[in-house]
Structures are given as C-alpha cells and as structure tokens.
Amino acid sequence: MSGKLTVVGTGPGNPDQTTPEATAAIAAAHVFFGYGPYLDRLTLRPDQRRVASDNREELARAKDALHTAASGEQVCVVSGGDPGVFAMAAAICEAIEAGPPAWRAVDLAIVPGVTAMLAVAARAGAPLGHDFCAISLSDNLKPWTVIEARLRAVASAGLVIALYNPISKARPWQLGTAFAILREVLPWTTPVIFGRAAGRPDEAMTIVTLAEADATKADMATCVIIGSPETRIIEREGLPPLIYSPRGVKA
Amino acid sequence: MSGKLTVVGTGPGNPDQTTPEATAAIAAAHVFFGYGPYLDRLTLRPDQRRVASDNREELARAKDALHTAASGEQVCVVSGGDPGVFAMAAAICEAIEAGPPAWRAVDLAIVPGVTAMLAVAARAGAPLGHDFCAISLSDNLKPWTVIEARLRAVASAGLVIALYNPISKARPWQLGTAFAILREVLPWTTPVIFGRAAGRPDEAMTIVTLAEADATKADMATCVIIGSPETRIIEREGLPPLIYSPRGVKA
Structure with missing residues (x-):
C-alpha cells in the first residue's frame, strides 16, 4: 500500500x-x-x-x-x-x-x-522586469569557485540577480565577497534591494547602491536582488522609490 | 484626487x-x-x-x-x-x-x-532545484545578439534556463535558433521540458532531450525549461518521469 x-x-x-x-x-x-x-x-x-x-x-x-x-x-x-x-x-x-x-x-x-524574489520584487516595483536569475549563495553543497564564476557570468551578461541563502552564522563572508565581485563587473550605482520577510508583519525593504551594499544588513530571511546595468530608480515624493528593470534593452 | x-x-x-x-x-x-x-x-x-x-x-x-x-x-x-x-x-x-x-x-x-516556470517545474519534478534563470526569447524590445550572448553565458555557467515568450507567429525562428546555440554549449542529452498551460485543463507537459527539442512543439502558452549539465531524469514505472536539478554541484 x-x-x-x-x-x-x-x-x-x-x-x-x-x-x-x-x-x-x-x-x-x-x-x-x-x-x-x-x-x-x-x-x-x-x-x-x-x-x-x-x-x-x-x-x-x-x-x-x-x-x-x-x-x-x-x-x-x-x-x-x-x-x-x-x-x-x-x-x-x-x-x-x-x-x-x-x-x-x-x-x-x-x-x-x-517564491521570495517575486514577493520582494513586488514590494520594490519591477526589478525582475527583464531577464533575471536566482542563485543560492550557500557553498554547503557547491564549491565557492562555481558561485563566483556564475556571479561574474550572469552580471556580465546583463541579468538581474536574486540571491537566495545570502548569509548565515555558518556562512558569514560569502555575501560581502559576492558584492566585491559584482563591483568589479557592474556600475557601482546599480540598485541593490535587501528584501526581508516580504509581505509579513516584520517586513523590511532597503534600497541602496552596489557601492553602499553592506552584507551585514542581510540575514537568513533576506532575499537580495541586484539590478542589471539597465535597472532604474524612480524617486517619488512621500513614497518609497520604485526600482524597475525596463522590458527592453537598447541596441 | x-x-x-x-x-x-x-x-x-x-x-x-x-x-x-x-x-x-x-x-x-x-x-x-x-x-x-x-x-x-x-x-x-x-x-x-x-x-x-x-x-x-x-x-x-x-x-x-x-x-x-x-x-x-x-x-x-x-x-x-x-x-x-x-x-x-x-x-x-x-x-x-x-x-x-x-x-x-x-x-x-x-x-x-x-509565475509560469514555477508551475511547469512543479509538474515536472524540480528542474529549477538549483541556480536558474528566466530569459524572454522575444526580440521585439531587445536585439537578438543580446539574447544569444545571454543564452551562451548562462548555459556555460551551468544555470537551468526557463524561456518565456518562446515563439509566436511574428517570431517563428528564434526558439529553433536558441536550441541550436544551446546544443553548442550543453550536452545533447540535457532534458528539455515543454510546459504548456500548466495547471489548466489543456495542460501538456513534454520531456525530450536537447538533441530532440523541436521548436514547432511550442506555442505562446508554452514555457520551455532547459536543464543544466547536472539535471537528471528519474524514470518511474507507469508514471511520468521526474526531472530534477540536484541541490549541489560536485567540486
């Protein structure tokens, strides 16, 4: 049975x-x-x-x-x-x-x-509005060299990046290293979203630039979204900014 | 107001x-x-x-x-x-x-x-079980050269690929060309899922290898998922196979 x-x-x-x-x-x-x-x-x-x-x-x-x-x-x-x-x-x-x-x-x-990146994206605007990827930053089950190569490949190719499992007590340095790698490839003005507990009472959404991105602001409940070079910020008076990736890429 | x-x-x-x-x-x-x-x-x-x-x-x-x-x-x-x-x-x-x-x-x-790729993945097993990306194959708003470069980059980096907008009357050749590009980078045995109308009464899920993948089997309601070199097929007697991407990558 x-x-x-x-x-x-x-x-x-x-x-x-x-x-x-x-x-x-x-x-x-x-x-x-x-x-x-x-x-x-x-x-x-x-x-x-x-x-x-x-x-x-x-x-x-x-x-x-x-x-x-x-x-x-x-x-x-x-x-x-x-x-x-x-x-x-x-x-x-x-x-x-x-x-x-x-x-x-x-x-x-x-x-x-x-999934978390969709909930975070919805609160921020439309950061996943164009080609994007989801990468786990945990090196428990894959070598860090693979993660590093993937980050370089997708950022260079212009994809928005959603990072899952960004940080934990047992993995304290990986997110900071990921930001350092991405600063070698992407404009330092690229928007970065720290989306914590999206949709829950303890929700916290933080928008910074890649230059400012501080790994210690993330925890296990955070999904980090890093824009592409196309990703834009719309400032709104009295409202949180909107982050979005346009539907198109200019020739 | x-x-x-x-x-x-x-x-x-x-x-x-x-x-x-x-x-x-x-x-x-x-x-x-x-x-x-x-x-x-x-x-x-x-x-x-x-x-x-x-x-x-x-x-x-x-x-x-x-x-x-x-x-x-x-x-x-x-x-x-x-x-x-x-x-x-x-x-x-x-x-x-x-x-x-x-x-x-x-x-x-x-x-x-x-979103469609999650519904298709759920019907097939866990093809998005590891790092993956979502790419629109529409070249209405971005140059085809960008799409081609992204496909090569993500496939080479080992990400599973979900293709949105794979084909339409106005864009008949792009999916076939995408398969041809991916056959240059990935093993021809890589599983490909044509997931049509997942969860709806007219749902149709087709699993083939990259060698066999035929663009004419897709339509506007299809989300195409192409595995990574790690993606596996589990055959089951009397049941559809399960397609999954293991959580880890071997060193």
Missing part, C-alpha cells in the same frame, strides 16, 4: 499569499515534515501530526517523508515560498533516485507557491 | 493557484485593464468594467491605467502568472517614469503570483 506525498509551497509567509491549492493540500494531509518555523505557520487539526527538523537536514527529512508515504500515510512536506526553488522538491527527487523502488511508486504531487 | 492602481498576478490560469491577496485585489477594483484572455479568466460584477487590449500594447495599456487611476478610479491591471516577470509591472514603471508628476503620486500596489 502506498500513500501520497505532497510537497507544498506556502509562499513568503503572509497567509494571503498562500494559494488555495496549497491550503487544500495541507488540509488533506495527516503527517507534516518541514523546517520548524515553516511548520509553525500552519494551523493543524488534532488528527494532524508534525515532524519538525533543522533546515540543514533536508535529505534526511526527504527520506523520512518518503518512507512514511510509502507506508501508506498522507504526507505533506512543507516549504516556504515555492518548493522547487532552493527548497524541498529537489531533495525529495534526490532521495527518490537513490532510494528503494517503492519510493518511485509513491503518488507524488508538488504544489507551487510564490 | 488620486485613485489606486493595483497590478495583479492571477497565476498560471488555474483559479486554485490564484492567491487570496490577488482575489481580494480584484474584488476591490472597479476598472480592469489587461490582455483579453487574462481578463476572460475573471468573474466580474456588473459594477466592474473591463478594458481589454492586445498583448503587444503593454505601454499604451499602462498609460491608460495610470491616467484612469490618477483621475480617482480604483484600477486593476491584470497579468497572468506574476506581474513582475515579463509582464505589466515593468510597463507600469516605465510609464510612471516618463509620465506626468501625478502618476508618481498614484497609490500603486503590486500583487505577486505564481
């Missing part, structure tokens, strides 16, 4: 930004796996059980969830944002590929959500 | 993937501007008025919407997916920057949504 495994993205953290599809998937499940703070956002019924784990235990969590689903349970793995963007969907796939044949037979569904 | 302008993303087209925030913003507005097929997805009340326009008239639509909001109306500009990703938010910002001072004073809100 095989149960069901649904990997759900709850969005940036504001319940109004959780899709009805995600809400329905949560209501239908009985066992919940996830990083504690993401599980804390759910309001569960007495018949629903939660299994919280640390945010660095993604693969172990994925295996536990697959094992439980394969035993016949209705399982939900909870991600913030979108589960396919630096979140649990890839860990689940890795576990399936390396796991027993029964895990491939599990009824698997992935429910998309609003 | 100034009204309000809300730029709303309704998600990929399945009402269950429209956030409550977007639904509330639609209920609160009185005049709706958008591409006809996006407006057709809304169920409006008799007191709500719609102004449909062609999908190539984004800037004119933005100006009309700002003019109407500045006159005191509650205006909603409707995008499919997310309004900040190759959609109306950037056009609104362009119009504000070039327009009269009154437009900067308009109460502007942007409501994010689930």
Whole structure:
C-alpha cells in the first residue's frame, strides 16, 4: 500500500499569499515534515501530526517523508515560498533516485507557491522586469569557485540577480565577497534591494547602491536582488522609490 | 484626487493557484485593464468594467491605467502568472517614469503570483532545484545578439534556463535558433521540458532531450525549461518521469 506525498509551497509567509491549492493540500494531509518555523505557520487539526527538523537536514527529512508515504500515510512536506526553488522538491527527487523502488511508486504531487524574489520584487516595483536569475549563495553543497564564476557570468551578461541563502552564522563572508565581485563587473550605482520577510508583519525593504551594499544588513530571511546595468530608480515624493528593470534593452 | 492602481498576478490560469491577496485585489477594483484572455479568466460584477487590449500594447495599456487611476478610479491591471516577470509591472514603471508628476503620486500596489516556470517545474519534478534563470526569447524590445550572448553565458555557467515568450507567429525562428546555440554549449542529452498551460485543463507537459527539442512543439502558452549539465531524469514505472536539478554541484 502506498500513500501520497505532497510537497507544498506556502509562499513568503503572509497567509494571503498562500494559494488555495496549497491550503487544500495541507488540509488533506495527516503527517507534516518541514523546517520548524515553516511548520509553525500552519494551523493543524488534532488528527494532524508534525515532524519538525533543522533546515540543514533536508535529505534526511526527504527520506523520512518518503518512507512514511510509502507506508501508506498522507504526507505533506512543507516549504516556504515555492518548493522547487532552493527548497524541498529537489531533495525529495534526490532521495527518490537513490532510494528503494517503492519510493518511485509513491503518488507524488508538488504544489507551487510564490517564491521570495517575486514577493520582494513586488514590494520594490519591477526589478525582475527583464531577464533575471536566482542563485543560492550557500557553498554547503557547491564549491565557492562555481558561485563566483556564475556571479561574474550572469552580471556580465546583463541579468538581474536574486540571491537566495545570502548569509548565515555558518556562512558569514560569502555575501560581502559576492558584492566585491559584482563591483568589479557592474556600475557601482546599480540598485541593490535587501528584501526581508516580504509581505509579513516584520517586513523590511532597503534600497541602496552596489557601492553602499553592506552584507551585514542581510540575514537568513533576506532575499537580495541586484539590478542589471539597465535597472532604474524612480524617486517619488512621500513614497518609497520604485526600482524597475525596463522590458527592453537598447541596441 | 488620486485613485489606486493595483497590478495583479492571477497565476498560471488555474483559479486554485490564484492567491487570496490577488482575489481580494480584484474584488476591490472597479476598472480592469489587461490582455483579453487574462481578463476572460475573471468573474466580474456588473459594477466592474473591463478594458481589454492586445498583448503587444503593454505601454499604451499602462498609460491608460495610470491616467484612469490618477483621475480617482480604483484600477486593476491584470497579468497572468506574476506581474513582475515579463509582464505589466515593468510597463507600469516605465510609464510612471516618463509620465506626468501625478502618476508618481498614484497609490500603486503590486500583487505577486505564481509565475509560469514555477508551475511547469512543479509538474515536472524540480528542474529549477538549483541556480536558474528566466530569459524572454522575444526580440521585439531587445536585439537578438543580446539574447544569444545571454543564452551562451548562462548555459556555460551551468544555470537551468526557463524561456518565456518562446515563439509566436511574428517570431517563428528564434526558439529553433536558441536550441541550436544551446546544443553548442550543453550536452545533447540535457532534458528539455515543454510546459504548456500548466495547471489548466489543456495542460501538456513534454520531456525530450536537447538533441530532440523541436521548436514547432511550442506555442505562446508554452514555457520551455532547459536543464543544466547536472539535471537528471528519474524514470518511474507507469508514471511520468521526474526531472530534477540536484541541490549541489560536485567540486
């Protein structure tokens, strides 16, 4: 007997930004796996059980969830944002590929959500209005040399950059080094957005130039968006500025 | 007197993937501007008025919407997916920057949504599970040489690529040329996903290799995702394969 495994993205953290599809998937499940703070956002019924784990235990969590689903349970793995963007969907796939044949037979569904960079962009204007990329700054699972090469490549090519996992206690220097690399490639006037907890009560949006960008202003809940050379700032009297990347690139 | 302008993303087209925030913003507005097929997805009340326009008239639509909001109306500009990703938010910002001072004073809100690549990725597994980019293949507003250079840069750097606006009647050759460029850089075994109308009744997901990728299989409603050299396929008996990009990159 095989149960069901649904990997759900709850969005940036504001319940109004959780899709009805995600809400329905949560209501239908009985066992919940996830990083504690993401599980804390759910309001569960007495018949629903939660299994919280640390945010660095993604693969172990994925295996536990697959094992439980394969035993016949209705399982939900909870991600913030979108589960396919630096979140649990890839860990689940890795576990399936390396796991027993029964895990491939599990009824698997992935429910998309609003990922952090979209929520941050919406609060700032339209910084992702043209070609852009999303790069994780965590060097836990990839060499820093790869990250550095990617930053140079995408900035040189004119893409706007959204940085996920910019900084943590265990990774204190990477964001500052990333800004230093980008200052070698991009105009120092390029707008940089520190978007913290977009859409939540503790939201904080800070706009600076690349010259001013200070890595210590970011934390784990921050998505950092770095403009392209085309990205512009519109000042507005009595209102926050709008940051946007025009739809076109001049010849 | 100034009204309000809300730029709303309704998600990929399945009402269950429209956030409550977007639904509330639609209920609160009185005049709706958008591409006809996006407006057709809304169920409006008799007191709500719609102004449909062609999908190539984004800037004119933005100006009309700002003019109407500045006159005191509650205006909603409707995008499919997310309004900040190759959609109306950037056009609104362009119009504000070039327009009269009154437009900067308009109460502007942007409501994010689930953009197409996230919905397509969720149906396929986790192809965006690692660093990725979104590139519009439309050369209406940027030179083809820029697009070509960006494709080479991001593919060489190992990013997964989501292509928006892959093909249209007026742009018939660009996607085929993009595949030819990518075959110069990437392994021909790289997975390619043609994700059409993800989450809607007419959804069609096709997985091929880069060697097999045929541009004529895409249309305007298709988001094409091209893997990185790390992207993998998990075959499953009696189920569609899973495509995913592992969380890590080996040293």
